[in-house]
Amino acid sequence: MVVGREEEVERAMIVCQVHAKAGLSPGRATKQYADQLDQQYKRKREFSSTREGKKRRLELKEQRHSSRTSFEVREGLTYKSDIGNHITTKDTTEIPAPIHQPVCYHGVIDENYTEVFFDLETTGLERTAHILQLAAVAGEQNYNCYILPKIPILKKASEVTKITLQNGILYHDDEPVHTTAIRQAVQGFADFLKQFQNPILVGHNIKSFDCQVFVNTLESIGLYDMFKNLLCMDTLLLFKDIKPGLPSYRQESLVREILSVSYDAHNALQDVQILQSVYIHSNISSEKFKEHTFTMIYVKERIKYCKMKTANQRTLQFLVQQNVVSNCIAEKMAGSGLSYNNLKLAYDRDGVDGLEAVLTERQRDGKPRVTKTRRIIDNIVRHFVMKI
Secondary structure (H helix, E strand, O other): OOOOHHHHHHHHHHHHHHHHHOOOOOOHHHHHHHHHHHHHHHHHHHHHOOHHHHHHHHHHHHHHHHHHHHHHHHHOOOOOOOHHHOOOHHHHOOOOOOOOOOOOOOOOOOOOOEEEEEEEEEOOOOOOOOEEEEEEEEOOEEEEEEEOOOOOOOHHHHHHHOEEEEOOEEEEOOEEOOEEOHHHHHHHHHHHHHOOOOEEEEEOOHHHHHHHHHHHHHHHOOOHHHOOOOEEEEHHHHHHHHOOOOOOOOHHHHHHHHHOOOOOOOOHHHHHHHHHHHHHHOOOOHHHHHHOEEEHHHHHHHHHHHHHHHHHHHHHHHHHHOOOOOHHHHHHHHHOOOOHHHHHHHHHHHHHHHHHHHHOOEOOOOOEOOOOOHHHHHHHHHHHHHHO
C-alpha cells in the first residue's frame, strides 16, 4: 500500500499521542521527525501552488512523456493483439539508445612509477596503419625494433620517417635494417617493460595516434590483454597545459623552446630520447603528470566509439550532400549512435512524431540527443516524405 505524505504525517503524530497516553517515553525523536515531515509537506504544498511549481510539474510531465515516447519509437512494436501473425523486421529492429563518448579515466597511479618514453613510426596516418618501428627509453635503458609491414608505406610517411620498403627489405635512410615480426616485437617490448616498477608509457600525441595504432595492432595479434592495465601520458596535452600560448607544440618546437637546440629527427628511438630530455628539463610535478594520464582501456573504448561514429557518418553523407542537414548535425547524429536507416525507421514507425522523439530524446545532461530545432527536424521529415 502506498502511503501519501499527509497519511505519513498523521501516523507519526498518532504515535506521539499513543506514547503520551501510555505514559511511555515522551517520544521526542518521533515528534521531531513528525514535525519535520509536516514542515516539508507544507513547503511542498506552498511551492506547488506557485507559478514556478506549476511550471515544474508540467516540465516533469513533459520529460516523462518524451522519455516514454522515444523509448517506444526506439524499441518498436513489443506487444499487440495477435502480434505473432503480423510481426515484421520494422517492428523488431531496435534503434540504439543515445551513445556517449568514452570517459577518459586517469587510472590509479602508484607513487613509485617509472616513465617509459614511447614512440612509433608507421606506414601512414590512419589508426589502422602498420607499425614500422617501435622504440622506448627509460633512463639509460632503451628498446628499438623495426618491423616488416604487410601493407605498403605511403610516400608521405616515407618522406617523414625516411623508412622505405624495397623488394621485401626495410631501409632507414637508405640503409637496410634488421626487422622482426610484429608479434615478436610486441612481446619483446612487454619483456622490456617488466624490468621497471609500475611503468607508464609517455609520448607526444600518443593519446590520439600512437596508442590507438598500438591497441589496434595488439588486438589484431591477440596480445591486447598483455597491455590492457598499462597507463599512458601524453606530453602534447601536458605541455599545452603547463606552457600556454606557445606558437607550436610540435615536438621539434618544444625541443627548441626548452632545450635551445635544433632537432629534426623522425626516428622513433631518437624521438623518445630527446623527449625524455625535454621532460626531465621541464621538472614536471607528479600532480600535473597524473592529470594527463589515461588508460589503455579508454583507448580501446575510444577506437570502438570512433569506428561506430565513422560508419554512421558515411550513411548520413547523402543528407549532407542534399543540404538536408549540415555536416555538424550529421556528425552529432552519428556520434549519438544514429545512422540513416535509424532515422528512416523512426519515421516509418511514427512519422513526424517518431523522428522528433528520437532526435530530441533527453540525455543524462538534460540536452537533446541531437537537436530540438524545428527547422532541422522539418528538413529531415520533408526528405522522407519526398522519398515515399
